[in-house]
Amino acid sequence: MGTHGQAGADPAAPHRGRLEAFVVRARRVEAHSLAADWDALVALAGAPYTVTALGGGEAQIRQEYPAEEVVESAAARVRPLLLENDACSYLKALAALGYFCREPHDATWVKAARVEWRTRADSNASREDGGYQVMIGDDVTGWTAELDDRKLATAWIYGDVVHHDTDLLEEADPFGLSERFRAAVPLVAWVMVKAIELLNYVRALQAAGLLGLPAALFDREVVLTSTCWEHTVRAYTAPVGTPAPADALAPFTDQWTPWSGSAVLLHADD
Template sequence: MAMSGGSEAAAAKHRDRLEAFVLRARRVEAHSLAADWAELVALTEMKMSTTLLPNGEARVRQDFPAEELVESAAARIRPILLTKDDCFYQNAMAGLAYFCRTWPDDLTWIRARRAEWRARVDPASPDEAGYWLMLGNMATGEKSDLDRHKLAMAWIYGEVVHHDTQRRREAEPFGLFERFRAAVPLIAWTMVGTIELLNYVRALQNDGVLQLSENVFEEQVVLTTTVYEVTGRIYAAPAGTSAPTDALAPLSQEWSLLEKEADLPSLIQRPRS
């Protein structure tokens, strides 16, 4: 399918942003929280168990992944949340709307997803934030209230990817766990929305609508091993010898090939027997 109309400059801008999104979204997709799709979706739903106790009280319980795991997921999705980054979710949606502007079914899907993103990730008011907490000190009369979205952002930007003092101060009365508890469904839903959009982009790419660089769908975006091992030759030269001007420049006579273990510099650790 080929698109008609529109300037080449506009097409290039939207294509660049979509390619940036694909690279970041694939990194989100590769996170271990996304390994079990059903569990990831469940984290977006704020599920909890409630037990009524004989004394008339109720015990409410929620189970969450380890904070460190959610923290790493927050770092991966952060550029998806930032309006100034090319890979921002709504930038990718604008790109799809541009390339699919003559396809009514696709535009309907895009409009629905954009509205859902705003409702879940960027609510316009506390009433749309899902829930809010209110605290009161009967002794001092001090009161605090904060909605779920601000609590979540206080954890993301006050604890994890920044140290936003203002957000931390505003959310401090509610404690670290309430900030974390609010952030988990936001992060999980952002991951779900990002991966769903990535798969939609893949489908449009396969249909020939987008014509993005195939490289962004194939290049390595995460490390599968953290063991560094290469095979090659080691050359050494006296201290002060000029380094080669570039990777293809021949080595000067001062550089000699090291062929014996005894010749290896002390900074290179020898394998243990």
């Protein structure tokens, strides 16, 4: 005998839940320092480089990217968006948005965004959809190898940064850390761009009253703007071994007396 969902359950609730998870994650991406200059972020997603002719058939190719630490932190923020099983994944957010879209142009936008994401962000997409191929070889042994930019980028993200995937590293190691990083930067920047664009699309639909997400979702704290804490407390001292209050609302026993000493530097494990 089959079962049915709870009577009166909101069929839109799971979709709103995925959008809520995405909004929180995308706002963290939006708050990253790389996103402070939108035009620069968009340009970075395009893997910019300059070519200077040196004469005699030679040319110099130059690329200058942000420091690896900066891109690492950005990669950590966008990583859940790349994982289809994560609650906040980009593709889950698109699917959830598609549930609410009633206008043809909204549905068309969602479909185009999905195709673009799978083409650029999926390391298993066809080789022809990649940005470029890197080929290396050994003149002595005749050994050769090649990888496209997406696989190199994936190796940096999941091998060098947020995981230590030995299979990815083994495949990409002959190309070197520099080559992996060079491929990853534009991908990370591109994912940031797409996440922020989708976030703004969600904001627009929310403002039009089409989503019904909690208003506080767009204002709640998602990143720390200060890592210095200063607050006034009531401090007590007691002989070593005196039991602490049972919980936050329990009173101090008579063995605990107000502290009135001078300033002192303490550590949490003191």
